Amino acid sequence: MHDTHEKHHGHHEEHSHEHAAAKTSDEPPETSRLRKMVEHWISHNEDHAGSYRQWANRARQAGYGAAGDILEQVASEVVKQNEKFAEIIKIIDSST
Numbered sequence: 001m002h003d004t005h006e007k008h009h010g011h012h013e014e015h016s017h018e019h020a021a022a023k024t025s026d027e028p029p030e031t032s033r034l035r036k037m038v039e040h041w042i043s044h045n046e047d048h049a050g051s052y053r054q055w056a057n058r059a060r061q062a063g064y065g066a067a068g069d070i071l072e073q074v075a076s077e078v079v080k081q082n083e084k085f086a087e088i089i090k091i092i093d094s095s096t
Contacts, residue, residue, distance in 0.1 A: 027096055035092050042085045049078040 027035065056071035 027092075031092060031096065035089065038085050038088050038092075042082050045078045045082050045085070049075040049082075052078070 052071045052075040056068040056075065058068075059065075059071060060068035
């Protein structure tokens, strides 16, 4: 399933290398890379959460209220993941 997900979103091994070249400051390369990856995951999750919420509404309109509720819960869990990712950014910021 993950292979299909990566093909759908255009992810590939080289994708992570694109982030390694872009430094945000004088951070060590691995720190810069970690920051860029976490920022990417946050953005990616925001896209997914929006999609889940759209489909939650569509499911409800189609008469699948319980499915819509589950999709809404999943979207909320993704938002919580992003809060954890934001903590990582704070950790990086506090150490540089």
